[in-house]
Amino acid sequence: MPRKNIVFMVVLISLTSVLQSHASQRCRIDSYSIYQMMLKGHTFKTFKAQAGSLDCRHACLADIRCQSYNVVMFENLCELNNRSKEARPEDFIKSENRYHFGKVSERVPLASIPELPGYSCKEIKASEQEQAVSGNYWLDPIRSGNSILAYCDMETEIADYCVKHQCAEHAMCVNGDMKYTCAYIDECTEGSHSCHNDASCKNTAGSYVCTCNSGYLGDGFNCIPEECQNYKSLTTKTRNTKYFATSKEDLLCDNKLGPGWFRFQGAAGKVMPTKCISWKSCGTLRPGWLNGGHPRMEDGKVSRKVNFRSIDNCAFKTTTIQVRNCGSFFVYYLHNAPSGGCQRYCGTD
Numbered sequence: 001m002p003r004k005n006i007v008f009m010v011v012l013i014s015l016t017s018v019l020q021s022h023a024s025q026r027c028r029i030d031s032y033s034i035y036q037m038m039l040k041g042h043t044f045k046t047f048k049a050q051a052g053s054l055d056c057r058h059a060c061l062a063d064i065r066c067q068s069y070n071v072v073m074f075e076n077l078c079e080l081n082n083r084s085k086e087a088r089p090e091d092f093i094k095s096e097n098r099y100h101f102g103k104v105s106e107r108v109p110l111a112s113i114p115e116l117p118g119y120s121c122k123e124i125k126a127s128e129q130e131q132a133v134s135g136n137y138w139l140d141p142i143r144s145g146n147s148i149l150a151y152c153d154m155e156t157e158i159a160d161y162c163v164k165h166q167c168a169e170h171a172m173c174v175n176g177d178m179k180y181t182c183a184y185i186d187e188c189t190e191g192s193h194s195c196h197n198d199a200s201c202k203n204t205a206g207s208y209v210c211t212c213n214s215g216y217l218g219d220g221f222n223c224i225p226e227e228c229q230n231y232k233s234l235t236t237k238t239r240n241t242k243y244f245a246t247s248k249e250d251l252l253c254d255n256k257l258g259p260g261w262f263r264f265q266g267a268a269g270k271v272m273p274t275k276c277i278s279w280k281s282c283g284t285l286r287p288g289w290l291n292g293g294h295p296r297m298e299d300g301k302v303s304r305k306v307n308f309r310s311i312d313n314c315a316f317k318t319t320t321i322q323v324r325n326c327g328s329f330f331v332y333y334l335h336n337a338p339s340g341g342c343q344r345y346c347g348t349d
């Protein structure tokens with residue numbers, strides 16, 4: 001055997017025993033090293049180590065953010081990285097004077113803690129490979145320094161930022177590429193409000209306000225026409241079409257009535273008659289009846305003619321009034337009966 005080979009064997013044997021003893025001390029592999037390579041652009045901490053020490057390794061193990069590190073040979077500089085070469089293969093490059101070390105044991109999975117947010121689901125998937133499962137992760141896509149919890153679908157690599165949003169109660173969380181936004185719903189224009197038809201709707205932050213239109217009373221969800229609530233009642237039995245005056249002196253005329261909204265109630269009847277009625281009925285000479293019938297509720301406030309009959313003419317005199325259907329009853333806007341002679345508005349059951 002040539003001399004040169006013997007020297008080489010000795011060196012090889014002694015080197016092997018050193019490595020073996022080193023390995024048994026550690027019990028497990030907590031890192032691997034790659035010569036003349038580095039991960040560029042992910043260093044969050046750089047410091048000088050003591051020559052020949054394990055300072056870089058200890059510092060990486062002690063920092064939860066550390067995913068890998070570079071060692072600059074001869075200068076003894078440690079560069080702690082918050083990404084692994086798996087997460088950022090494009091940044092794993094040649095470097096003549098460096099070693100690259102990957103952290104294996106005790107490496108915290110990327111984006112599993114707020115201190116170590118990922119930039120995207122894709123990056124987490126690259127970093128954790130087979131171990132990457134769909135679930136909640138800490139992300140900071142806009143690199144703001146604030147981590148937000150998001151759900152990563154590892155199939156589609158799409159993040160749902162609305163899993164833990166802080167939008168107001170009435171707002172809607174809308175997912176974006178890098179964050180969520182809160183959409184305030186305009187219930188008024190969207191039509192999801194429950195304001196009454198006769199109310200106006202006003203949008204507010206997170207809600208809306210209903211106000212009854214002028215001429216209506218209520219809380220905005222229920223509005224009733226003012227005249228359905230504020231009216232005077234006509235109740236005397238002499239106003240009923242069944243009543244006939246006993247003498248000429250007893251005849252009554254609507255010469256001082258209203259103007260105002262009236263409702264027929266009690267002995268006077270419920271509504272105005274809608275057909276020509278008997279002459280001299282309802283305690284007057286020329287009784288008045290409603291021409292054109294009663295409106296429906298949805299017709300609102302309508303104009304109608306009231307005809308006052310004479311002995312031989314069902315419409316001897318005429319005036320215009322207003323009528324509204326209040327649901328269970330009617331109201332009439334009445335004023336003095338036409339002048340000349342004796343006329344009166346009548347009620348019927």
Ligand SMILES: *[C@@H]1O[C@H](CO)[C@@H](O)[C@H](O)[C@H]1NC(C)=O
Nearest residue numbers: 041042043044082115116117
């Ligand atoms: C990760 O390292 C980069 C620099 O390489 C730094 O800008 C970033 O803030 C670090 N992220 C965290 C969460 O420390």
